[in-house]
Amino acid sequence: MSSTTTFASAFKKDVLEGLTSYPKYLLSKYFYDKNGDQLFQDIMNLPEYYLTNCEYNIIDLYKKEMALEFNHDHGFDLIELGAGDGKKTKLLIEELIHQKIDFNYLPIDISQNVLDQLEASLKESYPAMSVKPQQGTYFEILEQIAEYNTRKKVILVLGSNIGNLLHPQAIDFLRKLKEVMSDEDMLFMGFDQKKNPQTILDAYNDPTGVTEAFNKNILTRINNELNGDFNSDQFLHWEVYDPETGTAKSFLVSKIDQEVTIEDLQLTTSFKQWETIHTEISQKYDDDVVDWLADEAGLKITRQYADPDLYYKNYIFQKK
Numbered sequence: 001m002s003s004t005t006t007f008a009s010a011f012k013k014d015v016l017e018g019l020t021s022y023p024k025y026l027l028s029k030y031f032y033d034k035n036g037d038q039l040f041q042d043i044m045n046l047p048e049y050y051l052t053n054c055e056y057n058i059i060d061l062y063k064k065e066m067a068l069e070f071n072h073d074h075g076f077d078l079i080e081l082g083a084g085d086g087k088k089t090k091l092l093i094e095e096l097i098h099q100k101i102d103f104n105y106l107p108i109d110i111s112q113n114v115l116d117q118l119e120a121s122l123k124e125s126y127p128a129m130s131v132k133p134q135q136g137t138y139f140e141i142l143e144q145i146a147e148y149n150t151r152k153k154v155i156l157v158l159g160s161n162i163g164n165l166l167h168p169q170a171i172d173f174l175r176k177l178k179e180v181m182s183d184e185d186m187l188f189m190g191f192d193q194k195k196n197p198q199t200i201l202d203a204y205n206d207p208t209g210v211t212e213a214f215n216k217n218i219l220t221r222i223n224n225e226l227n228g229d230f231n232s233d234q235f236l237h238w239e240v241y242d243p244e245t246g247t248a249k250s251f252l253v254s255k256i257d258q259e260v261t262i263e264d265l266q267l268t269t270s271f272k273q274w275e276t277i278h279t280e281i282s283q284k285y286d287d288d289v290v291d292w293l294a295d296e297a298g299l300k301i302t303r304q305y306a307d308p309d310l311y312y313k314n315y316i317f318q319k320k
Contacts, residue, residue: 012265015222018277019262019269028164028250028280029137030218032111039214041085046210048202051160054312055190056088062305063095069303069316070186075102076152079145081138082161083107086118089156090125097126104130106148108141139176146180153185160192160312163283167293170283174297178319187299187317191285195311197243204248204282205239212237215250215279227263234258235277246284252277290315 011030018025032040044052059066070076078096080089086107096103105122109115115133122131134141145155155177162170177187204211215237222228235252242248254271261268287304294301294317303316 011221012226015226015262016265016267019267023276023278024269025278026218026252028218029110030221031214031279032114033217033221034113035220036214036217037111037114039210039217042210043206043214044087046206046208048206050199050203050311051192052088054307054309055158055160055314056091058305058307058312058314059088059091061307063091064099066092066188066305067095067099067101070096070103070152070154070188071099071101072152072184074151075104076154077104077106077148078154078156079106079108079148080156080158081108081141082157082159083109083118083133084114084159086122088158090122093122093126093129097129104132106132106134108134108136108138110135110137138173142176142180149182153181155181155185155187157187157189158314160190160282162189163192163285164281165283166281167283167289170293171296174293174299174317178298181319183319185318186302188314189317190312190314191290192282192312193306193310194243194246194284194286197241199311200241200248200282200284201239204241204250205237211239215252218279219252222262226265228260229262230260231258238276246286246289248282248284249278250280250282252279285313287313295320 014027014030018027043049083089093105107115107118112135115135119131119133122129134144162173165173181187216232216235219230219232219235223230234255236255238251238253240249254273254275257273258271259268260271291301298320299317300320301315302318304313306313
């Protein structure tokens with residue numbers, strides 16, 4: 001059975017579970033296909049979406065120190081979960097090559113499309129570099145990561161991807177990462193910080209409608225891949241942010257009473273006017289919360305890097 005077949009059946013299972021739950025939900029990991037990948041690239045270029053530029057600038061500013069921090073006498077394996085287009089990671093890769101540091105790069109992503117593009121661009125820029133891409137979700141790949149145990153591992157999770165998990169899930173994720181780490185291994189992870197609530201709302205609800213199209217891409221995928229008949233124009237993209245908990249949430253809200261049929265699931269589901277589909281959470285953090293998450297997972301913060309405005313931080317964790 002190919003990975004595509006497995007992925008498609010997981011998509012069917014998750015869509016069925018989400019649309020038959022109350023309240024309804026769909027998983028944000030399914031925003032991504034070829035069209036979704038492009039829409040997310042567009043989002044990262046929006047002036048309102050500060051996250052990408054903040055993390056890019058942090059890595060650019062501290063790449064020499066990071067390269068020395070990651071280095072090991074016997075080289076190391078650089079494993080990136082959710083590699084995307086690798087724009088930020090390429091800064092680090094270039095520095096590692098410049099310092100003649102021995103490393104292998106293992107980009108992991110749910111989208112085979114972005115992995116193919118990333119591998120092609122790296123091979124063009126650095127023909128001698130070792131690149132071993134792997135397609136799958138984080139949890140599918142974690143067992144394979146454990147097999148890389150002959151030398152130091154540095155696991156990268158950029159883009160504040162952990163923010164898509166509620167705190168209990170985030171602790172579980174960090175614990176799973178800890179389980180595949182040795183004492184010398186490092187986890188390098190980005191966390192978007194709490195800040196002016198309006199800045200956060202603007203980042204997830206841009207005036208040009210790109211974020212809306214990105215969220216609605218999951219409806220398009222259901223139509224294309226599962227023979228659904230969603231009319232995405234009859235759904236409103238809505239973003240909320242709670243500054244107390246640091247939780248931003250995205251919803252698709254039904255503008256009218258309507259029924260949607262998904263043939264491949266043999267499902268017809270009804271929506272009342274203003275009924276919601278929860279599509280994504282984007283958690284924001286401060287040092288105390290990150291320290292608590294790490295402690296609960298059996299990890300400790302050994303270093304942190306921040307942008308000048310303290311909008312965003314990258315932390316290095318090791319096993320306690």
